[in-house]
Amino acid sequence: MLQKLVILGFLGALLTACNTVEGVGEDVQAGGRAVERSADSVQKKM
Structure with a gap:
């Protein structure tokens, strides 16, 4: 979900x-x- 928001914001x-x-x-x-x-956020959750 966060990735989609990042992509939409970038576009x-x-x-x-x-x-x-x-x-x-x-x-x-x-x-x-x-x-x-x-990516940092995702790695911290792992």
């Missing part, structure tokens, strides 16, 4: 904030950080 940010190449890079970084936090 929403990508569609609304990608006015420049720099914006795309920032969006990709933010998405990567969200995925990393999600």
Whole structure:
């Protein structure tokens, strides 16, 4: 469930904030950080 929210949030940010190449890079970084936090959270539960 959390992964779906992360993906939706990333896609929403990508569609609304990608006015420049720099914006795309920032969006990709933010998405990567969200995925990393999600993976860390899952590993802590194991």
